[in-house]
Amino acid sequence: xxxxxxxxxxxxxxxxxxxxxxxxxxxxxxxxxxxxxxxxxxxxxxxxxxxxxxxxxxxxxxxxxxxxxxxxxxxxxxxxxxxxxxxxxxxxxxxxxxxxxxxxxxxxxxxxxxxxxxxxxxxxxxxxxxxxxxxxxxxxxxxxxxxxxxxxxxxxxxxxxxxxxxxxxxxxxxx
Numbered sequence: 001x002x003x004x005x006x007x008x009x010x011x012x013x014x015x016x017x018x019x020x021x022x023x024x025x026x027x028x029x030x031x032x033x034x035x036x037x038x039x040x041x042x043x044x045x046x047x048x049x050x051x052x053x054x055x056x057x058x059x060x061x062x063x064x065x066x067x068x069x070x071x072x073x074x075x076x077x078x079x080x081x082x083x084x085x086x087x088x089x090x091x092x093x094x095x096x097x098x099x100x101x102x103x104x105x106x107x108x109x110x111x112x113x114x115x116x117x118x119x120x121x122x123x124x125x126x127x128x129x130x131x132x133x134x135x136x137x138x139x140x141x142x143x144x145x146x147x148x149x150x151x152x153x154x155x156x157x158x159x160x161x162x163x164x165x166x167x168x169x170x171x172x173x174x175x
Contacts, residue, residue: 008058008112010119013065015043019055022062026102045069045099054119056103056112064103064112066120071097071130081132084155085166092168096124098131101140117147121169128171135163 013019020039027038045051045067053067071078077097082089098120103112121129133140135154145151149167156163 006111006115008056008063008107008115010054010056010115013053013055013067014051015039015046017053017055019057019062019065022104023053023055023065026062026065026104027100029105030102042067048075050096052120052123054116054123056107056116058107062104063107063110064101064116066098066101066116068096068098068100068120068131071095080157081155081164081166082130084157085153088153091170092128092130095128095130095168098129101131113143114147117143121147126171129169130166132164132166135165141165141167 011019013023020042023042024035024038027033027042028035031038033041042053046053048069050070051067052069054065055062056064071082072093073079073083077099078092082092082095085092098117101113101116101120103116129149130152131144131149132155133144141151144167149169152166152168154163154165
């Protein structure tokens, strides 16, 4: 999808797409994992129900990426993240989780993340969407709130008690 006046276009991607190396660059820059670990994670996620992935391409360079899949009880994302919300998660069974949304450093604050988020929302009409971000990531939290996502709660995850904010975009909240 070429966007009017945007210096990038959005295209679907999968774990064996030619854009995978650019996706790995963005993912590893924002996490502490290796390219090999990231590739395994993305390939594993691609096997999940309703996997979808998109990249923002500036020419042939990956400027941003987003991907996710459906979640429910027994799924790691549900158990680690949404399950921590307890009663506040009752309506999220079967939601679609945006596992990752990332933008290359040189493309930040240029509309890439907002555009990818809108593509995700528009590609899953009538679905409740859920995502998480680190509690300390003020820029991401501001983006999600400005795009109409609701902060549902904060949960500790992993060793060391890193805290993540869970955001929800209810199915009845149109883009």
